[in-house]
Amino acid sequence: MFITFEGIEGCGKTTQIKLLAERLKQQGYDVVLTREPGGPPISEKIRHILVDAANKEMVPTCELLLYFAARAQHLEELIKPNLKKGRIVLCDRFVDASVAYQGYARGLSLKDLAWLSRYVLRDFKIDLTLVLDLPVKEGLQRARGRAQKLTKAKREDRFENEKIAFHEAVRKGYLALAKKNQRRFVVVDAALSKDALHDKIYHIVSAQICV
Numbered sequence: 073m074f075i076t077f078e079g080i081e082g083c084g085k086t087t088q089i090k091l092l093a094e095r096l097k098q099q100g101y102d103v104v105l106t107r108e109p110g111g112p113p114i115s116e117k118i119r120h121i122l123v124d125a126a127n128k129e130m131v132p133t134c135e136l137l138l139y140f141a142a143r144a145q146h147l148e149e150l151i152k153p154n155l156k157k158g159r160i161v162l163c164d165r166f167v168d169a170s171v172a173y174q175g176y177a178r179g180l181s182l183k184d185l186a187w188l189s190r191y192v193l194r195d196f197k198i199d200l201t202l203v204l205d206l207p208v209k210e211g212l213q214r215a216r217g218r219a220q221k222l223t224k225a226k227r228e229d230r231f232e233n234e235k236i237a238f239h240e241a242v243r244k245g246y247l248a249l250a251k252k253n254q255r256r257f258v259v260v261d262a263a264l265s266k267d268a269l270h271d272k273i274y275h276i277v278s279a280q281i282c283v
């Protein structure tokens with residue numbers, strides 16, 4: 073089973089994916105936790121380029137192709153082999169992030185994105201996508217609170233400096249995607265406490281695992 077977590081910066085994806093992984097492991101499931109951009113070493117190297125605040129000159133097409141380059145490697149080297157072994161793979165962001173950020177928010181053609189997704193993913197299918205939905209201001213506040221705890225080198229804040237309007241467009245993009253693909257997506261209210269949200273997510277996922 074391949075499950076992805078999506079949502080704006082600071083909505084709680086990393087927090088929740090870790091809690092879910094722990095809980096599923098406790099239940100005896102074989103779980104692999106991974107993230108995008110990233111995963112295997114080549115994809116993590118591409119991540120460094122993408123999150124580097126110094127790369128202000130990066131043009132949107134370059135950014136988009138780097139995300140998909142990292143994703144192609146991630147899929148073949150890590151995701152598919154683990155799914156083949158019968159493991160549950162949990163992924164912190166995946167292809168919908170490209171559509172929400174580069175498509176809905178940066179304005180790249182959704183048609184081109186759909187073409188590129190098909191080219192890279194082929195017949196690969198995501199089983200479940202959880203969108204952690206949160207007002208932009210709250211997400212950015214949470215992300216800012218987290219950033220203050222990190223050293224400068226550890227901050228990955230190229231996006232966190234973007235305008236509020238950009239994040240609003242990302243949020244709307246995710247909600248539009250969820251509306252279009254109701255079978256795969258579940259939108260959850262990320263304003264809940266960490267524990268309440270975790271319980272909700274756990275119940276959604278365990279219901280699908282049992283099917």
Ligand SMILES: Nc1ncnc2c1ncn2[C@@H]1O[C@H](COP(=O)(O)OP(=O)(O)OP(=O)(O)O)[C@@H](O)[C@H]1O
Nearest residue numbers: 080081082083084085086087214215218264265266
């Ligand atoms: N339900 C919650 N209520 C309040 N604070 C939360 C909640 N979930 C997470 N946080 C806090 O908000 C901050 C952001 O959470 P987290 O890093 O999990 O978000 P994220 O969606 O992974 O962000 P990013 O997209 O930037 O990776 C963290 O400091 C975390 O402890």
Ligand SMILES: [Mg+2]
Nearest residue numbers: 085086087164
């Ligand atoms: Mg995160």
